[in-house]
Amino acid sequence: MLKLEDVVTCYGNIKALKGISITIQPGEIITVIGANGAGKSTTLMTICGIIPPRQGKIIYEGQDITNAEPDKIVGMGISQVPEGRRIFPFLTVQENLDMGAYLRRDTDGIKRDRDYIYELFPILAERRNQAGGTLSGGEQQMLAISRALMAKPKLLLMDEPSLGLAPIIVQQIFSIITKINQENGTTILLVEQNANMALKVAHRGYVMETGRITMEDTAKGLVSNPEVKDAYLGV
Amino acid sequence: MDLDYFFQLFLGGMTRGSIYALIALGYTMVYGIIKLINFAHGEIYMIGAFTALIIVGALGMTGLNPVLIFLIAGVIAVLTSAGYGVTIERIAYKPLRNAPRLSALISAIGMSLFLQNYVLLAQTSNFLPFPTLIPEFKFLANAGGIISSTQIIILATTALVMVVLTLLIKFTRIGKAMRATSQDRQMAQLVGIGINKVIAFTFVIGSFTAALGGVLICSHIGQINFYIGFIAGIKAFVAAVLGGIGSIPGAVLGSFVLGLTESFGTGYISSDYEDVFAFLFLVLILTIRPSGILGREKKAKV
Numbered sequence: 001m002l003k004l005e006d007v008v009t010c011y012g013n014i015k016a017l018k019g020i021s022i023t024i025q026p027g028e029i030i031t032v033i034g035a036n037g038a039g040k041s042t043t044l045m046t047i048c049g050i051i052p053p054r055q056g057k058i059i060y061e062g063q064d065i066t067n068a069e070p071d072k073i074v075g076m077g078i079s080q081v082p083e084g085r086r087i088f089p090f091l092t093v094q095e096n097l098d099m100g101a102y103l104r105r106d107t108d109g110i111k112r113d114r115d116y117i118y119e120l121f122p123i124l125a126e127r128r129n130q131a132g133g134t135l136s137g138g139e140q141q142m143l144a145i146s147r148a149l150m151a152k153p154k155l156l157l158m159d160e161p162s163l164g165l166a167p168i169i170v171q172q173i174f175s176i177i178t179k180i181n182q183e184n185g186t187t188i189l190l191v192e193q194n195a196n197m198a199l200k201v202a203h204r205g206y207v208m209e210t211g212r213i214t215m216e217d218t219a220k221g222l223v224s225n226p227e228v229k230d231a232y233l234g235v
Numbered sequence: 236m237d238l239d240y241f242f243q244l245f246l247g248g249m250t251r252g253s254i255y256a257l258i259a260l261g262y263t264m265v266y267g268i269i270k271l272i273n274f275a276h277g278e279i280y281m282i283g284a285f286t287a288l289i290i291v292g293a294l295g296m297t298g299l300n301p302v303l304i305f306l307i308a309g310v311i312a313v314l315t316s317a318g319y320g321v322t323i324e325r326i327a328y329k330p331l332r333n334a335p336r337l338s339a340l341i342s343a344i345g346m347s348l349f350l351q352n353y354v355l356l357a358q359t360s361n362f363l364p365f366p367t368l369i370p371e372f373k374f375l376a377n378a379g380g381i382i383s384s385t386q387i388i389i390l391a392t393t394a395l396v397m398v399v400l401t402l403l404i405k406f407t408r409i410g411k412a413m414r415a416t417s418q419d420r421q422m423a424q425l426v427g428i429g430i431n432k433v434i435a436f437t438f439v440i441g442s443f444t445a446a447l448g449g450v451l452i453c454s455h456i457g458q459i460n461f462y463i464g465f466i467a468g469i470k471a472f473v474a475a476v477l478g479g480i481g482s483i484p485g486a487v488l489g490s491f492v493l494g495l496t497e498s499f500g501t502g503y504i505s506s507d508y509e510d511v512f513a514f515l516f517l518v519l520i521l522t523i524r525p526s527g528i529l530g531r532e533k534k535a536k537v
C-alpha cells in the first residue's frame with residue numbers, strides 16, 4: 001500500500017532521514033519505535049508532503065507521491081494525527097471536525113461520520129461548540145484522532161498519540177486504534193515511544209535510530225528481541 | 236456646545252473610520268494568514284482609485300448616467316486591484332514564504348515603492364480631480380450639510396462589507412479554511428487545505444475592500460495622486476494595530492476609534508496636528524494593551 005524507498009530528508013544541511021525504506025501492506029498496523037530525535041515525526045511529515053524528500057521515492061497505491069502537494073496526498077486517502085495534537089485552537093470542536101472532512105463533498109456522509117465520532121467520544125459531543133484550545137489534553141487527542149478519521153483515510157499516520165496522557169486514556173486510545181483497524185480496515189502507521197503498548201497492537205514494527213532503520217520484524221519478534229527489550233521496553 | 240458641529244464631526248469621523256476599516260481589513264487578514272505586514276497594501280487602495288479615475292474619464296464622454304459610470308468604474312477598479320493584490324503575493328511574497336520574516340517585509344516595502352513610482356510615471360505627481368458622480372439625495376436638503384450622500388453611501392457600503400465578510404469567514408468552507416490556515420498553516424495542509432488558494436483568496440478579499448475604500452473616498456474628497464495610498468495605508472495600519480493585528484473586529488473597531496479621534500481632534504483642538512492624533516492614540520493604547528484593543532495573546536496548550 002505504501003512504500004518508502006531509500007528516503008533521505010533534510011532540514012537545511014542536517015540529514016534527519018538518511019535513507020530509510022518502509023513497506024506497509026493494506027490492513028496492517030505498523031509501528032515505528034525509536035528514541036527522541038530518531039526521525040519518526042520527520043518520516044510522517046515526509047510521507048504527507050510537508051517536507052518533501054531530498055532523495056528516494058514514496059509510492060502509495062502504485063502511484064509516485066514523492067513530490068505531491070500535501071492536499072493531493074490527503075485527497076488520496078492519507079491522514080495524520082500529528083505530534084502534539086495540533087488542534088485549531090480558536091475553531092470549535094465541530095469546526096475542527098469539519099476541517100478534517102475538508103476535501104469531502106458528501107454532506108450526508110460527513111454528518112453520519114460526525115455522529116459516529118460523537119458516539120465514540122461523547123465528551124466531544126458535549127463540547128461541540130467550545131473552542132478546541134480549551135479542551136484538556138486527553139480530549140484534544142481524541143479530537144485530533146477524530147479529525148483525522150473525518151477524512152475517511154485509507155492510511156492513518158499517528159504520531160505518539162499516547163504522549164502525556166493518563167494510563168486509562170492511553171488504554172482507551174489504543175483500543176480505538178485496534179477498533180479503527182478492524183472495523184474500517186484502515187491501515188495504520190503508528191509512531192510511539194510507548195513501545196510496550198505499540199507492539200501489543202501492531203502487526204509489524206520498525207526500529208529507528210538517528211535517521212536509519214536498524215531493525216524490522218513482526219511485533220512478536222521485536223518484543224522478544226533482547227536488544228529491543230533493553231533499549232525500548234524497559235524490562 | 237454646538238450640536239450640529241458635533242454631529243458633523245462625528246459623521247466625518249465615522250466616514251474616515253469606514254475608509255480606514257476597508258483598508259485595515261486587508262492588513263489584518265493578510266497578517267493573520269501569513270504573518271506579514273503587507274506594506275504594499277496602501278498602494279492597492281491607490282491603484283483602485285486610479286483605475287476608477289481612468290474608467291470614469293473614458294466613460295465620461297459616452298453620456299451615460301453618472302451613477303452607472305460610477306458603478307462600472309467601481310467594479311472594474313475593484314477587480315483590477317484584486318488582480319494586483321494576487322500578483323504581488325505571487326511574485327513578491329510566495330517565494331519568500333519560508334524565508335525569515337524580515338525578507339518578506341523588505342520585499343513588501345520594495346513593492347510599495349515600486350507601485351508608487353509606477354503610478355507616478357504612468358500618471359503625474361499632481362493631484363488629479365475626481366469628478367462628483369453621486370448626486371445629492373433629495374431628503375438631505377433639510378439636513379443642513381451635516382452629511383452628504385457620498386458619506387451615506389460610504390457608511391452603508393462599509394456596513395454591508397462588514398456583514399458579508401463576517402458571514403463569509405464564520406460560515407463558509409473557504410472562511411473556515413482561512414481561519415484554520417491562520418491558526419496553524421502546517422496542520423491546515425495536513426487536513427487537505429490548499430493553502431496557496433486560501434492565501435491568494437485572502438489577498439483578493441483584502442484588495443477588493445481596499446479598492447472599494449479608494450474609489451469611495453476619492454469621490455468624497457474629489458482629488459487623488461500617487462501618494463494617497465501611503466498616507467491612508469499608514470493610518471489604516473495604525474488602526475489595525477490599535478484594534479489588535481490579526482483580528483477582524485479589532486481592525487474595524489480600531490478604524491472607527493482612529494477616525495473619530497482624528498475628526499474630533501482636528502475639530503476641537505487643532506487641524507495642524509491631524510496626523511499626530513493617530514500616533515498619540517496608538518502609543519497610548521499599546522501602553523495599556525500591548526496586543527491591541529481586541530488582540531489576543533498567543534497561548535498554546537502543550
Ligand SMILES: Nc1ncnc2c1ncn2[C@@H]1O[C@H](COP(=O)(O)OP(=O)(O)OP(=O)(O)O)[C@@H](O)[C@H]1O
Pocket residue numbers: 011014016034035036037038039040041042043083193
Ligand atoms: N524543523 C526542523 N528544523 C531543523 N531540524 C529539525 C526540525 N525538525 C526536526 N529536526 C531534527 O531532525 C531530527 C529528527 O527529528 P524528529 O522530530 O523527526 O524526531 P522524532 O523521532 O520524532 O523525535 P521525538 O520522539 O522526540 O518526537 C532531530 O535531530 C531534530 O532535531
Ligand SMILES: [Mg+2]
Pocket residue numbers: 040041042083159
Ligand atoms: Mg516526533
